[in-house]
Amino acid sequence: MLRYILLRILQAVPVFFGTTFLIYFMVFAMPGDPILAMFGDKTPNPAVLEALRAQYNLDKPFIVQYLLYIGDIFQGNFGISYSGREVSEILVRTFPVTLKLAVMAVVLELILSISIGLFSGIRKGKFFDNAMLIISLVLMSLPIFVIAFLAQFFVAIQWGWASPTVGGNTAWWNMLLPAIVLALSLYATSMRLMRGSTVETLGNDFVRTAYSKGLGRRRVIPVHVLRNSLIPVVTNSATNFGILIVGATVTEGIFNVPGVGNTLFQAIVRGERPTVVSFVTVLVIFYVFLNILVDLLYAVLDPRIRYV
């Protein structure tokens, strides 16, 4: 167990360097001069320009810039955004908001997809199953921004059940609508996975044996079918994290949620190297740890998995 966790953390080291390098390089290669962009239409004083370039290490070769940046990160210094604020300060402000949104979305998604998937699997080929499959197909073919706009227009503006934008008020009830939108974007694949996995589990010999022992449906379904069917769904939810972040970026943009996705999007548009790279680095680290966590959870669900 200990050995396994250590190995996984060691694996994260090349992932960390690889992703930060790649992101740094991509931002570096973006067209346009970020310092010039800060001045808008005005022509800056060459001396000021040089001073700013030196301050952000932009006058040095790429690889030196990268190494200086990594050195800073290891000292806990995520750099300063071009608007003059500490990147770490922006992170501390936006991260909890996105975390809240993501947790709400994932919880909603899991509750919906597991219960509906299980029931669909049991009622395979019946009306409920077919109806749910059609709904999931519709959801799968709708891009998330379409769902977001539809929800914003109908639920918030037409019917007035929620505020169309979140803004500064990040209480959970105010973020329910974007969370539902985000959940729906993840729901379809999970539900289909759960349904398929339920159908497969139901066909297992041990389910028949459970009935032969004299157990009723009420015992067999939750005890012998649900737990076994959950395993692939749990594994999948870890890999879904990437989709979740993409979805969060779009949803946060549309509903104006002051979270990581929204900030990251604006930073990319403005070519803010320190912000983009730092945010992505944090997301990568988070992703790696989430995966380790899910793998450990996997072992809890399936006793055959033992990490030695």
Next chain:
Amino acid sequence: MTASEPLLSIRDLTIGFSTQNGFAEALHGVSFDVMPGETVAIVGESGSGKSTTAHGIINLLPENGKVTGGEVLFEGCDLVKLSRNEIESVRGREIGFVPQDPMSNLNPVWSIGFQVKETIRANGIATSKRDVEKHAIDVLKQAGLDDAERRLGQFPHQFSGGMRQRVLIGMGLSATPKLLIADEPTSALDVTVQRVILDNLAELTMLNNTAVLFITHDLGLAAERAEKLIVMYKGNIVEAGDSREILQNPQHPYTRRLVAAAPSLASQRIQAAVEHKTVDEPGGEFDLALAAEERVHEIDAEKHDSTPVIEVTNLTKTFKIRRGNFRSENFTAVNNVSFSVAKGTTTALVGESGSGKSTIAKMALGLESITSGSISIEGADLASMKRSGLMTLRRRMQPVFQDPYGSLDPMRNIGDIIGEPLRVHKFGTASERSQRVRELLDQVALPQELFNRYPNELSGGQRQRIAIARALALKPDIVVLDEAVSALDVLVQAQILQLLAELQSELGLTYLFITHDLAVVRVIADNVVVMQKGEIVETGPTDEVFGNPREAYTQNLLDAIPGANIELAV
């Protein structure tokens, strides 16, 4: 109820399945009785409807299956008419069930104790936590599991197949039912384990006067364990009656074929023939005993040269097993094994699972590295071979594996599958290759039309013929058969064994035959190597080892062949 009234009485039972091609009847009006305390066996090949009958009794048919007619009278009550709740209270409590495959019939994510305890609770044997626990331990102890207290917390994957089957038998009998349905309870187990488990089962059912409906494909086993025998074929009962009588004097042609094909019975007849030098009368189209005898004559007449083609010297294989937290220990799977195989003969490696026989096969094929010792194939040392050397070696030595469902790529057609070794070894042009594939299909007695078909359209026996054809594609001298007939029905098994024997005399092949089934060995092998825990226990010509086993372990294995002690009219 008086003793003369049947406990279970099945009248004109018909069961059908709705398939893509409409509704198909699988069971066409089956009737039989089981008396209290009696053991009745249903025998038949796969698809004969024996398992369908068993599942139909307690309404455990798959969703597309349906009882379409007839009655299942259990103590006078028709089980077919019961509601879901009512049948649930019959299952487990009145009628116990022991399923076929111990590997797939325990839920892998729950502990053994959990699964035993829920059975006890569901059948209302005990309610308080302490009583349930006590009962669970009793159940496992009775089923022959040592230190049951500790075993409760363990998971199915930590148990061997035999131990799992003991758990399943324990659960099936936990509520002391009046009837136990045992659906091929030991066909996935080694013969020695099979015997111990069936003895235990017989003892437990005798103790409580439980009737047993025993389902098996092995006629010898059925006759040994049951007083009454029911032979099923394609959804009908073709013969029923006293088991010894059926075995000694089979009436129906199908039963006669079954008797002739059962390796367990054939081996006994061969023994009789060797001892009395009598001439056997053929019992059907594939008489294994006869086939084996013909082989012996042929080989005697041929006076083959005895130069060894495969020579194994002091072979050892050690595996490293990780024990967690950076520790590991060594496990010796094969320990200092030496034997040789002469050209044109068959040598069988026999032993229980874990005896190291398959590891030797893998090393001989170059699929597993050798820790120490050597294997030389026609004088060339395997360990010192380079990749190109191995490639030429594989041209002359080909494998056939156990599971004909797993060893054929489902995405490729038969022509591609058989032709692949030819392509890999760059044999001829495309048309020459397809010509050779057609030749091979003829050789294994399959129609050439199969060329463009896919494995899922074929039966298990046909698939195994394809696997043999693939092995023969490059005209090898040596074929390594790793449990090549173990997964097949007796009749199909007999056909494949016959085919192998014919191919051997036709093409002068050398076989290294790995199996746990001593009965099959008797039929096919010239020499036997008996293995236990990685070491050779006994080795010698088949007749000698079978007729006069020197080691207790070999004797033990021989005794475990089901039906070995039944008097046959030979």
